[in-house]
Amino acid sequence: MSTNNISRRNFLRATGITGAALCLGFSFSSNGKEPEVIGAAIADGVIELNAWIRIDTDGKVTLVDHRAEMGQGSYQSVPQILAEELEVNLNDVNIVFAPGNKEKYGNQITGGSSTIRGSYKNLLKLGATARNMLITAAAAKWGAPATECYAESGNVIHRPSGKKFHYGELVADASKLEPPKDVTLKQKSEYKLIRKPLHRQDTPLKTNGTAGFGLDKKLPGMMYAAVVRNPRLRGKVKSFDDTAALKVPGVKRVFKVRMGVFKTFREGVAVVADSTWAALQGKKALRVEWDDTGFEHLDSAEIFKRQQEKLHTEDGLILKKVGDPDAILQNAVNKLDVVYQTPYQSHSAMEPVNCVAHYQQDKLEIWGPIQAPEWVQEYISEQLGWPKEKVTVNMTFLGGGFGRKAFMDYPHEAAMISKEIAAPVQVIWTREDDATQGPYRPGITYRCQGVIKDGNISAAKFAMAGQNNDHWRSGKTNQANRSTSEGFLKPYFDTIKNISFAEVQFETPIPTMWWRSVYASTNGFAYESFLDELAHAAGKDPLDLRRQYLNDERCQRLIDKMEEVSGWKSRKKNEGYGCAITECFSSTVGQIVKVSRNTDGKIRIDKVWAVMDCGWYVNPDIIKAQVEGSIVMALGAATIHEITFKDGLVEQRNFYDYKMPRINDIPPTEVYIMENDADAGGVGEPGLPAFAPALTNAIFDLTGKRIRKLPFDIAAV
Structure with a gap:
């Protein structure tokens, strides 16, 4: 397992944790063995930030969702599993998205309906481990057997006396314990949260406007880009006339760009401006001539005719x-x-594709509606010739995905535009871009x-x-x-x-x-x-x-x-x-x-x-x-x-x-x-x-x- 070391101050600032805390995560081995629960220690020295559960001295609980939330419910289901075994009220916890990091969070690809079926056993074990450690810490404080203690609603309670500690009072001691290798999970009959039709935690955020989608991300000095892309995947840019586009108020630059589409590239011309409106207006004014030679331009009727002929021959x-x-x-x-x-068929997610990228000399950071952060991280680092640790991918809420946003093309395009302009940029796709570019x-x-x-x-x-x-x-x-x-x-x-x-x-x-x-x-x-x-x-x-x-x-x-x-x-x-x-x-x-x-x-x-x-x-x-x-x-x-x-x-x-x-x-x-x-x-x-x-x-x-x-x-x- 590889880990990144960050300062205690920056970690606490990022997570909102104050003072000591109990942080638990997984150690994923490369040999296919089951991941082990480990503690992510917080001290003045080293912090191993791979925690899925974080509890601070105020009793504040942060649960990490390692998968994208595109409407399918991982933002609710993953914390609901963790909270069940942890014995906390789901309404009292903070839920955050994990950044892309396969070594720390395992497979983060949201596809194949795999979020729960691929993770639930590990998540149950993780929640039960945290509960076990908190009970052990409380029992030690009371000088009582752990068997006389139980957890409920973010507290450990001593059954004979009725005394209790809230989790925040126990994290300092619990964080010093070695996570147990084996824990007993609840029976289905004991579930308080799982299998219950609980209201989704993301619904209020999406109705009051506080949920952060890709288009909501803003950075200091951020520019905005719209791209005229070749409507045929294998075509090239022959030439372009940016005279009218550069006359649009707010348009700053126009240049050729290309994005990776699996083993090939799609070419286009980017219009960069100081606002979304200016970028889109500049895009309309741009004139591009395409070179679409060297490959077939097929009609639908011909496609299905050939398929049927091949099936019979x-x-x-x-x-x-x-x-x-x-x-x-x-x-x-x-x-x-x-x-x-x-x-x-088109994916036609209600939220069109978009992405924010900030390229700097020795690092790149991306924010957006992304289903496969590790794929994006791996692909872009390969294209840049960098170690993947230099590429950070942050997931936002997705307004639908259906597989489209597990693709690497739009983050790669945003990264290349940011590199060219030496500034952070938000690339906007219109509905027409989404419909005509594919993939399908x-x-x-x-x-x-x-x-x-x-x-x-x-x-x-x-x-x-x-x-x-x-x-x-x-x-x-x-x-x-x-x-x-x-x-x-x-x-x-x-x-x-x-x-x-x-x-x-x-x-x-x-x-x-x-x-x-x-x-x-x-x-x-x-x-x-x-x-x-x-x-x-x-x-x-x-x-x-x-x-x-x-x-x-x-x-x-x-x-x-x-x-x-x-x-x-x-x-x-x-x-x-x-x-x-x-x-x-x-x-x-x-x-x-x-x-x-x-x-x-x-x-x-x-x-x-x-x-x-x-x-x-x-x-x-x-x-x-x-x-x-x-x-x-x-x-x-x-x-x-x-x-x-x-x-x-x-x-x-x-x-x-x-x-x-x-x-x-x-x-x-x-x-x-x-x-x-x-x-x-x-x-x-x-x-x-x-x-x-x-x-x-x-x-x-x-x-x-x-x-x-x-x-x-x-x-x-």
């Missing part, structure tokens, strides 16, 4: 294979062979083949053609996309005796990356829709078919719950019911959608039931909010918006042509959480993939029309 790279589905398909007289298609969820075409024999699935074969996000990062193209089967439940591989998944490789110059639930958002539509087709061909109830092949206790219980809450077995005429079950980041979600026709004959979504099995969980209200939000996002991607290309250029620019679902589009939704003793799974993304196939399967149930291409106009069905 190439076998692709096999990711998973059980049995011999090819032989069965080759000899089958009757087989299903269909194509599904999902479009490119890749558009994908699927070929699904299957054979039904004696009412059972004899063979199933899936192949996908779409951009592989891993290629941008690693450059490796000799292995199948590791996410080819993402979303498809593991028990199927035990019960469907002949099944395979393959990737037919497909590339374009269009920048793509992760989008909420990543490939499960597209795979789920194709695979769960095709399972519905197989059920229909077998003459079986779609949910019964899933029950037959999901021969797993948790899946069976989930299906029981789906049937119970939706009234699946008592469906009526003129009502369409569709189901889908997907797995995403170690959580399984089943959804049932009910549709019918209005008096004017148009399809309406009457209700959605969602059942989530995420194992161990923290806050049921956050889970319900995340599933509801996922369904809203899935509804938009299925029926309303898409990114399209003409001559290699994005055709959508803002919410007037990349429309969002409105409140009157949102169906009534009920969310149920399964109770079990399994390890924690993800929450922020798994609620999305099952919605689109459940919806289109419901429409088929009502109308007999099979929808295989998204988005579709639900009013025209």
